[in-house]
Amino acid sequence: xxxxxxxxxxxxxxxxxxxxxxLKPTDAIIKLSAxxxxxxxxxxxxxxxxxxxxxxxGHEYCGVVVEVGSAxxxxxxxxFVVGSFCLSDNTCPHCRFGFQSSCEQREFMTGAQAPxxxxxxxDGTLVATADMPADDLIPSLLATSDVLGTGWYxxxxxxxxxxxxxxxxxxxxxxxxxxxxxxxxxxxxxIAMSRHKTRQDxxxxxxxxxxxxxxxxxxxxxxxxxxxGVGAASVLECVGTQESMSQAIASARPGGKIGFxxxxxxxxxxxxxxxxxxxxxxxxxxPVRRFLPYLMDLVVDRKINPGKVFDLELPxxxxxxxxxxxxxxxxxKTLLRF
Amino acid sequence: xxxxxxxxxxxxxxxxxxxxxxLKPTDAIIKLSAxxxxxxxxxxxxxxxxxxxxxxxGHEYCGVVVEVGSAxxxxxxxxFVVGSFCLSDNTCPHCRFGFQSSCEQREFMTGAQAPxxxxxxxDGTLVATADMPADDLIPSLLATSDVLGTGWYxxxxxxxxxxxxxxxxxxxxxxxxxxxxxxxxxxxxxIAMSRHKTRQDxxxxxxxxxxxxxxxxxxxxxxxxxxxGVGAASVLECVGTQESMSQAIASARPGGKIGFxxxxxxxxxxxxxxxxxxxxxxxxxxPVRRFLPYLMDLVVDRKINPGKVFDLELPxxxxxxxxxxxxxxxxxKTLLRF
Numbered sequence: 001x002x003x004x005x006x007x008x009x010x011x012x013x014x015x016x017x018x019x020x021x022x023l024k025p026t027d028a029i030i031k032l033s034a035x036x037x038x039x040x041x042x043x044x045x046x047x048x049x050x051x052x053x054x055x056x057x058g059h060e061y062c063g064v065v066v067e068v069g070s071a072x073x074x075x076x077x078x079x080f081v082v083g084s085f086c087l088s089d090n091t092c093p094h095c096r097f098g099f100q101s102s103c104e105q106r107e108f109m110t111g112a113q114a115p116x117x118x119x120x121x122x123d124g125t126l127v128a129t130a131d132m133p134a135d136d137l138i139p140s141l142l143a144t145s146d147v148l149g150t151g152w153y154x155x156x157x158x159x160x161x162x163x164x165x166x167x168x169x170x171x172x173x174x175x176x177x178x179x180x181x182x183x184x185x186x187x188x189x190x191i192a193m194s195r196h197k198t199r200q201d202x203x204x205x206x207x208x209x210x211x212x213x214x215x216x217x218x219x220x221x222x223x224x225x226x227x228x229g230v231g232a233a234s235v236l237e238c239v240g241t242q243e244s245m246s247q248a249i250a251s252a253r254p255g256g257k258i259g260f261x262x263x264x265x266x267x268x269x270x271x272x273x274x275x276x277x278x279x280x281x282x283x284x285x286x287p288v289r290r291f292l293p294y295l296m297d298l299v300v301d302r303k304i305n306p307g308k309v310f311d312l313e314l315p316x317x318x319x320x321x322x323x324x325x326x327x328x329x330x331x332x333k334t335l336l337r338f
Numbered sequence: 339x340x341x342x343x344x345x346x347x348x349x350x351x352x353x354x355x356x357x358x359x360x361l362k363p364t365d366a367i368i369k370l371s372a373x374x375x376x377x378x379x380x381x382x383x384x385x386x387x388x389x390x391x392x393x394x395x396g397h398e399y400c401g402v403v404v405e406v407g408s409a410x411x412x413x414x415x416x417x418f419v420v421g422s423f424c425l426s427d428n429t430c431p432h433c434r435f436g437f438q439s440s441c442e443q444r445e446f447m448t449g450a451q452a453p454x455x456x457x458x459x460x461d462g463t464l465v466a467t468a469d470m471p472a473d474d475l476i477p478s479l480l481a482t483s484d485v486l487g488t489g490w491y492x493x494x495x496x497x498x499x500x501x502x503x504x505x506x507x508x509x510x511x512x513x514x515x516x517x518x519x520x521x522x523x524x525x526x527x528x529i530a531m532s533r534h535k536t537r538q539d540x541x542x543x544x545x546x547x548x549x550x551x552x553x554x555x556x557x558x559x560x561x562x563x564x565x566x567g568v569g570a571a572s573v574l575e576c577v578g579t580q581e582s583m584s585q586a587i588a589s590a591r592p593g594g595k596i597g598f599x600x601x602x603x604x605x606x607x608x609x610x611x612x613x614x615x616x617x618x619x620x621x622x623x624x625p626v627r628r629f630l631p632y633l634m635d636l637v638v639d640r641k642i643n644p645g646k647v648f649d650l651e652l653p654x655x656x657x658x659x660x661x662x663x664x665x666x667x668x669x670x671k672t673l674l675r676f
Contacts, residue, residue: 093568094592102592102616230431254432254440267609271602275621278440284616
């Protein structure tokens, strides 16, 4: 089959590889309904993470189970499933505490930018729908696997509540999903920081009430202006740079919470500064599995449409162009079809 | 009157100064019932904070109001009061959000290691008792002003709940108060990290269920052993060094919360490490005012006895010995009498 392999910075190729096989009794093989490119795939693509060997790309997935290992009990061939990009047993103490992304057996999904993929820890990871979903729901179901689940976690970690004010730093796909999540959680005011018209429009569609196009100190000043000098109770940091993190911290009110889900690259915090700013920080790879059944229901019941975040659709053969378009910010997020 | 002045590292003196006066209509003057030395007073005493001019020491206080400014409405001469070391108006948005230690008008109390002191923002800061408290309650009421309120905030920020497991890093007075707070909040297991017999004994008296005398990696390994490999949901960091902070973070379970109240000195956090550890951080100067009425009631009703943390009592004239004893860890906390 054809699959996506990253050979080095800027060098991603669609290549012939062998089809995945059951390697452990807890594995499942799925036939993907669609796949996509994640903002975090751009870190190695841009050379921010070292690439020492060819990487099998893709960790967002949904599709139909075609085979399961002998130990798999909860899903069976023919079922439509979604799984988190973090594979987890869903039974260890960390999973039971709601932090499946720190599962004792955690692995990260790979190889999902391909028509078939192996999903380890299938029982803990995969969630099946009751029926085969309609075709037009596929992009939104795919989004629950990571991008929506990650934006949701940012809002959850930032303590978004009914009637609260949330600031979203970052207008990438995750930031836009953070806006959607904050809206679903009942935030009254959702301030999206974005300088790009198409992303601003999508943020407004997903529920943003205000757009701030300034950055850095000017951006923080604008947030303060919009919040009567106070700052926001909840800030979603969806980028991962020092600049975005500083902006996020400065945008929160004392006692406010920052949920950070952009993988930090070159970010440090000064202890004394954090102490006197008196703001709460929680980040990490999102425990999507915690939210997955709920998010899938919202999609199947057509209450949310996160699939709108895909603004470029390509056949798998053109995956390189998909990466390029996202790298150049011509596309927010690329959907791959087989 | 005699008061405590710090002239430089190791050089603290009891000196004649003029009595405090009302400077603003929102001030009150109180006659202190007792005063004490704080662990944070040791930072400048040890030269960790620069001392560029003589410092009027002391920020923990309780006593009787002797005079109020013309704008003061809620307290009057003759009342017994306690106030937080953070002075606040208790009406601004940060105060109403429960973060009085980030009050828009915040000042830090000074000059309270003396028989009389000026308390700015008296209406927002001071809380009066219904009646004049018994003499034997004075040490415990004094403790609510900072050391107990700070330990309480550590437990609150660390999310201690009924039935939960809490680790307390630091066996200074604040750490010991953190143990007491965790017990009051219903923690089932409270692990105090301490290498000193007298402090271990006091920790057990305040409600610790386990003592860990190891430090660093060995200490963390012991915490993991005591928590079935999981780590604690709540960790109270009550020191403020890089070593203690690293120990605190490593002792928490993924998704666990670290409340840090030791003023960080030379502490930095690596963003990516914090991300993958997936632990929540909240610290800062404690918003004692939020907890003060409740804590004072607990003391007056004799439900808690935080005053036991004072293991050395000296007349104000001997304040230099009080600092020395704490610096050399011969005393946990020094009570000063007039």
